[in-house]
Amino acid sequence: MPAEPPADLAGLVGARPGRARWRTVLALGACVVLVLGATACGGPRSGGRPAPPDLEPLSAIGEGEGRLNIIAWAGYAEDGSTDPDVDWVTPFEEETGCRTTVKLGNTSDEMVQLMRSGQYDGVSASGDATLRLIYGGDVAPVNTELVPNYASISSFLKDKSWNSVNGQMYGIPHGWGANLLMYNIQVVTDAPNSWAAVFDDAGEYKGRVTAYDSPIYIADAALYLSKTKPELGIKDPYSLTTEQLDAATELLKQQRENIGVYWSDYTKEVEAFESGAAVIGTTWQVIANTIGARNRVQVNTVLPKEGSTGWSDTWMISAKAAHPNCMYKWMNWISSPEINAQVAEYFGEAPANAQACEYTTQPDFCEIYHATDEKFASRIHYWTTPQQDCVDGSGDNCTAYSEWVDRWHQIRRR
Secondary structure, eight states: OOOOHHHHHSSSTOOOOOTOOOOOOOHHHHHHHHHHHHHHHHHHHHHEEEOOOOOOOOOOOSSSSSEEEEEEEEESSBBBOTTTBBBBSSSHHHHHEEEEEEESSSHHHHHHHHHHTTTOOEEEEOOHHHHHHEEEEEEEEGGGOOOOOGGGGGGGSSOOTTETTEEEOEHHHHHEEEEEEEEEETTTSSSSGGGGGGGGGGGGGOOEEEOOGGGGGHHHHHHHHHOOOGGGGOOOOTTHHHHHHHHHHHHHHHHHHEEEEEESHHHHHHHHHHHOOOOEEEOOOOHHHHHHHSSSSSSEEOTTOOEEEEEEEEEEETTTTOOOHHHHHHHHHHHHHHHHHHHHHHHSSESGGGGGSSOOTTTTTTHTTTOHHHHHHHEEEEEEEOOSTTTTTSOOOEEEEEEEHEEEHHHHHO
């Protein structure tokens, strides 16, 4: 289990990113096997991207099988055991007859391994896991016509590189958010609007800069370089050649000299800003909200002019699901406007269903999280697992995630 937040953090409304949202570093050995395995499992190319294993989506939903076994991030499938007032599993069971068991996943790597066991019907997968599951043949394509609530999912979350291949969806979007720039307004007084503040200009706040502790953070450096060094030819921050990865690695090694705190547990960044150990760095909106609610230090967030990275999580069905009808019923239930609103507010992210904003208890929740702001969403480059077959379809000369893991170890050892 991820570390629980301190008691005075846990009680904040809208400040529970999965009771300490973690997206921790993947184990190098496992990643090598999974990424290479996914490449080997892929079929012939189609439209510039390799085709995943040939699996058919469900053609019709029958009676529920009476059981459902799913893997989820903490806070995504609450059953009242954490908080009696937070329960969207029990009503689902009562409506469908699908008795549901939820296995909490602590990392994307763990979720992939659990799905490969064949014991689970589905998973709430992040973008650093989805393509491994798709190309590994671990999840099946989804017939979205069998999920009525898919129709009101925000269009900017559909048919994307992290949740579909060649026009075929492999899941139902759940929630999303941007990785923002946060700063202490009493120390950083120039209202920065560029990631230069934590890269080229980070020396101004030497030892008080924060960064996300994961190989996927390499994409943040790549995105910045795509705007500041166009001669590198970076078009997609998750589709990097060796030369481009070298440039991003070097930038992050330079940044390392100015980092005071690397974080993956959100409470670590809250505490760093409140103590003064950090004054600027990458963040999630829910972290800024938490700091604001505690009112110990004044911070502001901005989506910088270069754009940002971010996440969009997806409910996926196992290719070996023993209870496919119940899984389809769950995907429709959890993506309904009412339930999606409850999950988003509890967890601290934008809901995927555009109609969910009609059901949030906090009137300005969707405004704060830019839930239906397509222009805002278009500036986000959502986490996608890097592969040798470039995820943007540009070729087969990109670097795989295993190489990113190796580079991240180099950066952190410096």
